[in-house]
Amino acid sequence: MEVDYSKYEAVIGLEVHAQMLTKSKAFCSDANEYGALPNTQVGPVSLGHPGTLPVHNEAAVAYAVKLGIACGCKIAEHNYYARKNYFYADLPKGYQISQHTTPICEGGHIDIQLKDGTQKRIRLIRIHMEEDTGKSMHDQDLNDTLLDFNRAGVPLVEMVTEPDIRSGEEAYQYLTEVRKLVRYLDICDGNMEEGSMRCDANVSVRLKGAAAFGVKVEVKNMNSISNVQRSIDYEIKRQIEAIEKGETIYQETRTFNALKGETTVMRTKEGASDYRYFPEPDLPPLHITAEYIEQVSKQMPALPKELHALFTKKYGLNEYDASVLTDDKATASYFQELVQHTNNYKAAANWLMVHIRGYLNEQAINIEQFVVPAAKVAELIALVDGGQISNSVASQKVFPELVKQPQQSVLSLAESLNVIQQSDTNALQQWVNEALAKYPEKVAEYRAGKTSLVALFMGEVMKLSKGKADPKLASQIVKQTLDNQ
Ligand code: ADP
Ligand code: MG
Numbered sequence: 305m306e307v308d309y310s311k312y313e314a315v316i317g318l319e320v321h322a323q324m325l326t327k328s329k330a331f332c333s334d335a336n337e338y339g340a341l342p343n344t345q346v347g348p349v350s351l352g353h354p355g356t357l358p359v360h361n362e363a364a365v366a367y368a369v370k371l372g373i374a375c376g377c378k379i380a381e382h383n384y385y386a387r388k389n390y391f392y393a394d395l396p397k398g399y400q401i402s403q404h405t406t407p408i409c410e411g412g413h414i415d416i417q418l419k420d421g422t423q424k425r426i427r428l429i430r431i432h433m434e435e436d437t438g439k440s441m442h443d444q445d446l447n448d449t450l451l452d453f454n455r456a457g458v459p460l461v462e463m464v465t466e467p468d469i470r471s472g473e474e475a476y477q478y479l480t481e482v483r484k485l486v487r488y489l490d491i492c493d494g495n496m497e498e499g500s501m502r503c504d505a506n507v508s509v510r511l512k513g514a515a516a517f518g519v520k521v522e523v524k525n526m527n528s529i530s531n532v533q534r535s536i537d538y539e540i541k542r543q544i545e546a547i548e549k550g551e552t553i554y555q556e557t558r559t560f561n562a563l564k565g566e567t568t569v570m571r572t573k574e575g576a577s578d579y580r581y582f583p584e585p586d587l588p589p590l591h592i593t594a595e596y597i598e599q600v601s602k603q604m605p606a607l608p609k610e611l612h613a614l615f616t617k618k619y620g621l622n623e624y625d626a627s628v629l630t631d632d633k634a635t636a637s638y639f640q641e642l643v644q645h646t647n648n649y650k651a652a653a654n655w656l657m658v659h660i661r662g663y664l665n666e667q668a669i670n671i672e673q674f675v676v677p678a679a680k681v682a683e684l685i686a687l688v689d690g691g692q693i694s695n696s697v698a699s700q701k702v703f704p705e706l707v708k709q710p711q712q713s714v715l716s717l718a719e720s721l722n723v724i725q726q727s728d729t730n731a732l733q734q735w736v737n738e739a740l741a742k743y744p745e746k747v748a749e750y751r752a753g754k755t756s757l758v759a760l761f762m763g764e765v766m767k768l769s770k771g772k773a774d775p776k777l778a779s780q781i782v783k784q785t786l787d788n789q
Contacts (some may be wrong), residue, residue: 307548313512315520316469316505316531316539320482321460322492323436323500324367329461330435331587332359332400338498350457352397357586358369364459365590367491368408368433369600371461374485374607375428377412379597384589385433389752390445391579394451394624395436404581406431408592414465414485415609416477418629426478436460455594461492467506467517478492479529484608488633496528503532509547517552517554518543524568526560535560539567585782611636619649634671638678645682648689655681659699663707669737683714697723725774729781732765732773736781739764750786758782 329336332349349356361662372379386404408433416424436458440451450485463482469475483494485499494501503526507517523539526532538560543553560569606614608630615626615636630636635656644654660681664674687693692715693702705717716722738743739761742746750757765773 305545305549306547307353307542309544311320311511311602312540312544313514314470314508314536315467315508315510316471316475316536317467317520318463318465318469318478319450319504319506320463320479321436321502321504322371322463322482322486322494324364324461324491325493326361326363326367326459329365330433330455331457332362334355334457335452336458336497338500338765340454344452345454350396350453352395352456356402357478358584360587360590361459364433365592366409366600367489368461368599369592370432370433370491370604371463371486372409372412372487373597373601374457374489375409375412375414375463375605377428378430379592380408381408381592382406382589382633383408383592384481385584386581387584390432390578391671392437393449394440394453394456396438396453396456400435400437401584403432408590410703414478416474416481416766417479418473419690424468426468426474428483429464431461431463434460434462441592445519452699461677467508467520468585468716472536475505475536476529478532479532483529488605488608490605496508496526499527503529505532505536505539507536507543508542508553509543518547519555521553521555521567522557524557524559525572527562531560531562533616534562535567538565539773542567605633608633608636611640615639621649625653625657629653631638636725638674638764641678642681646685648685651688652682653687655685659703663703676706680706680710680714687714687718691727692724692779693718694725694775697771724772726769726772727774727777729777731769732781734783735765735768735773736761736778736785738768738781741787747786758786759783761786 306577316737318699324336326336328334329350334347334349334350335345337345349358364502369379383403383406385401387399388402388404389399391398407430407723410429412428413425413430414428416426426767438451438453439457441452444450465478469478472505483496486492486501487494492500496502499674505523506520506776507523508520510516510518521543523535523537526535539558548644552731554572556572557570560567561571611630616623621629629639639652639656642656643649646652654756660671662676664671684698684706687702688695700725701721702714706712706714709717742764745758758779762779763776765778765782766775769778
């Protein structure tokens with residue numbers, strides 16, 4: 305069957321769960337730490353023992369407020385938790401403490417940029433707080449499902465978008481921005497492989513121009529941002545083909561199989577009424593004052609979009625360089641430190657994006673583990689700008705030495721490597737004279753008009769000086785000498 309996919313438009317809304325990087329859990333003092341041995345971070349509250357009582361973790365609230373401020377949300381003055389009741393083996397209490405009717409943040413948005421350069425705003429419906437469940441492990445034992453309750457009670461925020469997303473690529477960019485943001489804010493490590501950031505994709509399709517949305521399907525279990533994109537692309541195609549065959553799309557939950565690149569049915573969707581939500585009686589409601597919001601916003605670091613604007617406006621970087629340098633907070637901080645020591649902002653950007661990044665990749669380390677202080681990189685830039693070493697000598701000879709001796713003066717490193725360019729005009733003049741004397745017939749040809757021969761003489765000068773002649777100055781002297789004699 306020929307299917308005209310272009311008749312259709314996809315409509316997508318994403319629900320992102322982000323585990324907060326608090327020291328302890330959302331409602332008790334059990335440690336919140338990834339990777340501990342199973343069931344070692346499980347006090348009576350995490351295990352839902354009868355008679356235990358939850359207590360608010362103030363840090364978790366502050367983190368949610370930070371995220372809300374960063375996304376331009378309205379922070380709710382009064383909000384409270386609800387119980388979301390359902391039975392599942394990894395939910396020992398039989399209910400999850402979650403916010404239902406009063407999310408801590410409402411509205412707001414995340415701006416994304418697509419590959420073709422277009423900007424788009426993805427609106428948020430809400431960000432609410434809740435607790436994570438334990439983890440069921442179905443593949444660790446031949447006969448039994450094993451349960452690890454370390455994750456039970458870890459604080460989460462859930463960010464829910466309006467159905468503004470139209471393609472797998474937009475979803476990809478949205479998640480990339482969200483991950484960047486939570487990492488900047490230092491509230492979540494954004495690691496989809498480890499599940500500290502998770503995404504459910506709600507996908508429907510409709511004929512282009514149709515007013516109503518189609519029936520949505522919720523896709524789960526994608527362990528990377530690119531798998532979210534793949535699962536959405538698959539799901540869009542599947543739904544269009546089903547509709548074209550005259551089939552009905554049912555509201556259901558599907559799981560993504562990354563190996564096959566396919567989604568398959570998990571369960572038909574439960575509605576909100578199935579959860580018997582009611583206000584959590586064991587926790588007092590939260591009151592968030594304007595002063596509190598003010599106090600939290602004062603502790604917030606500069607956001608990627610603010611740094612991007614600063615880098616383009618104050619330091620004159622182009623869009624691309626500014627995006628690369630603000631991709632993660634540590635790189636942006638290094639750049640900010642570097643430009644405290646040099647006014648050559650373009651060179652600072654290049655050093656970070658090319659040579660330093662190349663070195664980090666080679667060593668498989670990140671910028672936080674980079675041992676060379678920004679001031680030393682600035683010294684290197686100054687040596688190049690002062691004509692004492694060439695750019696290639698700086699990156700290929702001095703820099704590799706500098707990473708071995710990061711506290712050394714860069715000038716003395718260059719001296720001990722014997723790579724300081726000779727800009728003493730007397731020495732240069734001597735090499736030039738020698739070079740010209742070697743090729744009297746070429747000198748005559750030059751004077752007869754073959755000016756391209758300068759390159760030949762320069763090559764000779766560089767050879768005689770063992771590469772140390774300052775090329776700019778030397779070529780001036782070559783020309784002067786040829787033209788004046
Ligand atoms: P539910 O009650 O089923 O969880 P919500 O109204 O809470 O649904 O929306 C969940 C997510 O689904 C939101 O991100 C929303 O934007 C998205 N969504 C809602 N309707 C559709 C639709 N028809 N197609 C795609 N996404 C949708
Ligand atoms: Mg929902």
